[in-house]
Amino acid sequence: MSEKSQPDIIKEQISFIEARITRYEELRDGSMVRRILFGAGNQSKLGFLGLVIGFILLIYALLHYSEGLEIGLVGLLSVLLLSYSLIQLNVIRKKNGPERFDRMVKSLTQEKSSMEKELQRICAAEKEIKKQ
Incomplete structure (x- = not known):
């Protein structure tokens, strides 16, 4: 296998950076539920499952x-579970x-531009080596 x-x-x-930028742009421009489900990790999925x-x-109660x-008692516990899940999801919503x-997106865009500059520098150096 060649290097x-x-x-x-x-x-x-x-x-890879472009793919991450696209994902974060979709989350930024998407709905609140989408940001919570796909941008907040497993804790948010557990919150929705609790709901x-x-x-x-x-x-049932x-x-x-x-x-x-x-x-x-089951009814009371279900109300407690609902309130806990709603509070948890509200905190996650505020954080995300x-x-x-x-x-x-801004950070990844800056990283992408610096990598593109590095790529141009390396390609120019390789062309110089090939000319000699």
């Missing part, structure tokens, strides 16, 4: 309301605003 030349490695890194489980438990104290992704 990659330095310009090829830099071109590959630039393409779903809480709603299911609450509906409401449908079986007259069956006793145990169902009342469009400004965060805008800063990431």
Whole structure:
């Protein structure tokens, strides 16, 4: 297996940076739910799962309301789970605003431009070596 030349490695890194820029631009310009689900990590997915489980438990408790104290306890626990999940998702929403992704896009754009300058410098140096 042949080794990659330095310009090829830099071109590959630039393409990875372009893919990350595209992803962060989509998150920045997308909806709040999309930013929370795809930009905030596993904690946000668990928060949404907590909401779903809480709603299911609450509906179950409401449908079986007259069956006793145990169902009342399930209803109370479902309300607590719902409130905890909503608070958690609200905190995640505040941490993952469009400004965060805008800063990431700017940083990656600067990194991409510096890598492109380095690529041009290396290509120019290789042309000089080939001329000699």
